Amino acid sequence: MNWLSDEAISRLQAASALPDFAGTRYRLVERVGSGGMGVVYLGEDTVLRRRVALKILDFPDASGELAARLLREAHILARLEHPGIVPVHDAGTLADGRVFYAMKFVEGRRLDHLDAGKDTLFDRLRIFQRICDTVAFAHARGVLHRDLKPENVMVGSFGEVLVMDWGVAKILGSNPENHSAGPRDENAAPAGDPSLAATLETAHGAVLGTIGYMSPEQARGEIENLDARSDVFSMGAILQYLLMNLVVIPARPLSAIARKAMATDREGRYISAIAMGQDIACYLDGRPVSAYPENTLRKIARWAFRYRVAIVLVLTYLVVRALLLLWFRR
Amino acid sequence: MNKVAYGLILGGILGIFDGLTSWFTPEVRSQLLTIVVGSTIKGIVAGVLIGFFARKVNSLPLGILFGLSVGLLLAFFVAHMQHGYYFEIMLPGGLVGLIVGYATQKYGSSGHSTPSRV
Numbered sequence: 322m323n324w325l326s327d328e329a330i331s332r333l334q335a336a337s338a339l340p341d342f343a344g345t346r347y348r349l350v351e352r353v354g355s356g357g358m359g360v361v362y363l364g365e366d367t368v369l370r371r372r373v374a375l376k377i378l379d380f381p382d383a384s385g386e387l388a389a390r391l392l393r394e395a396h397i398l399a400r401l402e403h404p405g406i407v408p409v410h411d412a413g414t415l416a417d418g419r420v421f422y423a424m425k426f427v428e429g430r431r432l433d434h435l436d437a438g439k440d441t442l443f444d445r446l447r448i449f450q451r452i453c454d455t456v457a458f459a460h461a462r463g464v465l466h467r468d469l470k471p472e473n474v475m476v477g478s479f480g481e482v483l484v485m486d487w488g489v490a491k492i493l494g495s496n497p498e499n500h501s502a503g504p505r506d507e508n509a510a511p512a513g514d515p516s517l518a519a520t521l522e523t524a525h526g527a528v529l530g531t532i533g534y535m536s537p538e539q540a541r542g543e544i545e546n547l548d549a550r551s552d553v554f555s556m557g558a559i560l561q562y563l564l565m566n567l568v569v570i571p572a573r574p575l576s577a578i579a580r581k582a583m584a585t586d587r588e589g590r591y592i593s594a595i596a597m598g599q600d601i602a603c604y605l606d607g608r609p610v611s612a613y614p615e616n617t618l619r620k621i622a623r624w625a626f627r628y629r630v631a632i633v634l635v636l637t638y639l640v641v642r643a644l645l646l647l648w649f650r651r
Numbered sequence: 652m653n654k655v656a657y658g659l660i661l662g663g664i665l666g667i668f669d670g671l672t673s674w675f676t677p678e679v680r681s682q683l684l685t686i687v688v689g690s691t692i693k694g695i696v697a698g699v700l701i702g703f704f705a706r707k708v709n710s711l712p713l714g715i716l717f718g719l720s721v722g723l724l725l726a727f728f729v730a731h732m733q734h735g736y737y738f739e740i741m742l743p744g745g746l747v748g749l750i751v752g753y754a755t756q757k758y759g760s761s762g763h764s765t766p767s768r769v
Binding site: 630631634635637638639641642645646649 | 668
């Protein structure tokens with residue numbers, strides 16, 4: 322009798338665990354990762370002959386609630402047509418009953434994999450501005466992301482910035498229980514955390530998000546109190562993350578922007594992602610930042626830095642002119 | 652800031668300084684105001700011309716050469732009207748043109764419309 326090797330058995334197990342896309346237009350290529358409630362595979366659209374990312378429900382789902390949530394995530398993505406949000410191409414059900422949706426396959430690197438040596442402060446702030454634009458767009462469409470963090474931002478090969486994983490997004494002005502798109506992901510707030518255990522039992526439902534990036538009101542499970550400022554808090558945490566591991570020490574106005582965004586009292590935060598993005602733009606343009614009051618000396622220093630090239634040119638002229646005057650007088 | 656505006660402002664500022672340095676020449680000190688106004692106008696005209704050139708031609712050597720030529724030419728006219736001081740007027744004038752030529756090639760937007768950021 323021939324026995325199967327452990328390796329062969331594990332291969333068979335892996336093969337049997339793969340979703341069966343027979344009867345669909347997609348062909349499975351490889352597993353690329355896992356999200357909030359599903360696994361993401363690289364697939365090929367055999368009709369259009371292009372690569373796609375396929376997100377498939379990967380949890381036992383007797384009630385059908387998770388399937389509904391995955392579909393809801395697809396619906397939310399579909400209503401957010403924006404260059405900073407990965408487009409959904411298709412959604413459906415496999416032969417085994419599992420729900421899936423197909424989206425654009427994004428190649429690039431996650432924001433938490435930025436290179437401290439290569440990615441300058443300017444690069445990081447440009448990326449952050451794109452995130453602000455995208456989140457502001459989602460807010461304008463009445464959608465809160467609720468799990469903004471560096472792991473959920475992809476920077477593409479051509480500089481495109483995409484906010485990913487809208488699995489726990491919330492539609493504003495709707496029943497929070499019905500419209501949160503899914504459970505927290507593997508990095509999200511741990512249910513076993515004693516400080517959060519009580520909130521998990523509240524009438525408002527589960528705590529969704531990631532510790533360190535979620536706002537205090539989100540951590541307390543006050544779902545009905547969440548608004549754009551909750552995502553602004555998470556963006557402040559992302560900005561703080563981007564300001565770390567830099568070759569140069571970030572300027573004080575930038576730290577002030579992050580602090581304002583992460584104010585414990587949400588009244589002290591930026592009112593919107595747009596307002597936060599505008600402060601970043603002001604910093605990049607050498608204009609005053611609302612989060613950082615300046616004294617006269619700092620105003621002069623900022624002005625001098627903003628016009629440093631012109632100042633150097635004028636000084637060069639004056640030096641050369643002085644030398645010419647001395648020469649003429651000889 | 653577009654290249655023409657950049658050239659105008661820088662040319663104007665350098666023109667002011669150019670005129671003010673005539674204070675160090677006692678023979679013309681009494682005409683200081685006239686000289687400052689004249690050299691400011693000269694700097695502005697040179698700056699605008701050099702700025703337009705920079706918008707059309709994207710070349711640092713050509714920009715510097717054009718700036719130097721315009722600066723020298725305008726200064727020559729001024730010196731010619733003064734019937735003298737050619738060297739004292741043309742050398743700083745050329746220097747202003749050279750600096751503005753360099754600056755407008757290196758800095759300032761071309762002024763053409765660009766697609767908005769997405």
